[in-house]
Amino acid sequence: MTLVLLVILAIVVVFCVRDIRVKLITKPLFNYFKTSLPELSQTEREAMEAGSIWWDGALFSGKPNWRKWLSNDKPKLSDEEQAFIDNELHTLLKMLDEEKISEAQDLPEEVWQFLKEKGFFAFIIPKAFGGREFSAQANSTIVAKIASRSLSTAVTVMVPNSLGPAELLLHYGTNDQQNTWLPKLASGEALPCFALTSPEAGSDAGSIQDFAIVCEREFEGEKQIGLAVTWQKRYITLAPVADVLGLAFKVYDPDQLLSNKVELGITCALIPTTHEGVKTGDRHNPLGQAFMNGTTSGEDVFIPMAWVIGEQAGIGKGWRMLVSCLSAGRGISLPALSAGTAQLSARTTSAYAGVRRQFGVPISAFEGVQSALARIYGYSYLIEAVRQTTALAIDLKQSPSVVTAIAKYHLTEHARVALNDAMDIHGGKAIQMGEMNYLAHNYMGMPISITVEGANILTRSLMIFGQGATRCHPFILKEMSIVQQEDQLIALKEFDEVLCKHLQHTSVNGLKAFFNGFTLARFERAPVSGDVATYYRRLTWLSQALSVYSDIAMLKLGGSLKRREMLSAKLGDVLSFLYIASCVLKKYEDDGRQQGDLPLVKFALDHCLNEASKAIYAFCDNFTAAPLAFLLKRLAFPVGKWLKAPSDKLAVQVCSNVSDHNSTRERISHLCAVVKHSAIDTVEHAYLLEKAHAPLMAKYRKWCKQNSVKLVGKTLNEKLSIAMDDNVIDDKSSETIFCIETLVAKAVAVDAKAPN
Known part of the structure; x- marks a missing residue:
């Protein structure tokens, strides 16, 4: 002791x-x-x-x-934002057909025009410049709904409203730069892209080899100090069709025209794609997705200092600009794609599993299927919770780099699991391409979400705790x-x-x-x-x-x-x-x-x-x-x-x-676009109709099973006629059963085309 x-x-x-x-x-x-x-x-x-x-x-x-956590505001949309969703977005969703978009490898011209005219590229631009000035919550909700209908269109809308020229101009551009470019970006007159990734630098964006030399040359009739830029970029979304190129590069001043330093650091600039020496137009093929993605390059292209974001004061500030603005992509866009994909999986798989029958019962009755369904539903709820809350943080003027990295990594990974489960449950229907397959294009595009805005492997192993340990520790x-x-x-x-x-x-x-x-x-x-x-x-x-x-x-x-x-x-x-x-x-x-x-x-x-x-x-x-x-x-x-x-x-x-509980199902799949006469509408309609008439269908199927020998080789109409003769159903019930059986057959059908 x-x-x-x-x-x-x-x-x-x-x-x-x-x-x-x-x-x-x-x-x-x-x-x-x-x-x-x-x-x-x-x-x-x-x-x-x-x-x-x-x-x-x-x-x-x-x-x-x-x-304190629970006292944070509830995620919500303004009346104006909700009206946009109910009208402009509703109209857009009806215009989209992902199968045709995939075949053409481009959005229809009328869709491009509609996106520009209705301000789909202007969510983050203030109204003073002609933009929508939507909240992060609205931005995220709209992109998620589009993603459930057309992933290629969602990416097309997402990029101008994420890290890019508009975002950088709003935070770091001069008044002249904002007044010049933001109205054009808002109206769709100038379609933007932002080029950061190069062959040598992917996730390690700070090691880009693209460079600019400070020099004095003649531009528009007068000598001025500017930058001679050389770059080679790849994986740049919208680059093939962009009117203005946001570009990141390192600046060197060997003649010390600006200061006594030679290495001035990463810098961002805006360059019209029509400017002499700028090369764009070549396309990649990102897993067959139709959104525009390609390369851009230039060699010794002279740009005036006025094109540098922030002008001369912006030289060397590019890296801070980029990491400060990355929350848009990580905290809004990619969680939105994940939510759209997960809720597409939840809505369609719950319906399909309810109408697809094997061994005389819906496949949703099998515990093996329920195990996967529970994951889809649970993950959809989880993803929606994180999507809404992370967007709320951005609307509260927070820029939580660790939280947005968490959202990017874990939501894309959970969406991948949910989509894989949906594919498994749909079985053969999910692997036959065509208009009846509502999962395939999201499935093929899922690795893109995993890869962009910081590859998931490095996001998990380097960023989340790597930054969190020092940033968050008291x-x-x-x-x-x-x-x-x-x-x-x-x-x-x-x-x-x-x-x-x-x-x-x-x-x-x-x-x-x-x-x-x-x-x-x-x-x-x-x-x-x-x-x-x-x-x-x-x-x-x-x-x-x-x-x-x-x-x-x-x-x-x-x-x-x-x-x-x-x-x-x-x-x-x-x-x-x-x-x-x-x-x-x-x-x-x-x-x-x-x-x-x-x-x-x-x-x-x-x-x-x-x-x-x-x-x-x-x-x-x-x-x-x-x-x-x-x-x-x-x-x-x-x-x-x-x-x-x-x-x-x-x-x-x-x-x-x-x-x-249909209200519960709605809350975990409300972002899934159910467009009339689409394949999703067909399976949804079949599920709801059969569910509404479950006792009638159970009675009819029991009779069919008891009279299976007598009904061999009979058409649906003939079966219904015999059932009426046996006083099992009446005329009205016969019409209902015919409608349900026809819809179910269409819901489980797959596309098949004649040769050539």
């Missing part, structure tokens, strides 16, 4: 007596930080400083304020800044103050994580009562665990953590699923706690919690040797891993609720 007291006393003295603490703890850690942390490059520093910290910071702290960024100060005495003093807070923060979170893991988080506070209160408690516990494991990883690995990409990815998964689960809970509250949605909510949350805990276990297993890994797991899981994936019973309940 005396020994224990002495040990406790020694610890208290070490931590409470400043001189002893500085000598034994602070100074060694200060030196360790100084030597282990890598020197940040300018591009890394700018990427790190870009954007803002939002809910990701709260999750990383181990102290998420759930009441102390790490401060400590990194302090150790790089020149005055070491002042730095050591400041470091000691921050370190004390850091150690207290980690210790408290560690104790809480252990206690909550031991008690299954039963004693944590929740902002609500009822069915989902437990999930808030468990998320708080996992937030504490993430905080502790992150500190352990950074303490041991220091700057090498960013090179341990597999470990970084696993901790990133924990942060990601905490954010996704937060969005699911917010949507459930925002929607008024719809009881029909509760199984979906539980399915999505069980999935998130299980994936987060699996990621922690995988991190521990790969972080250190087996005996230590076992102890490391017990820090937050003292009684073992008790969080489980969604149960089979819950999966069956999800399917039952979606089938029984």
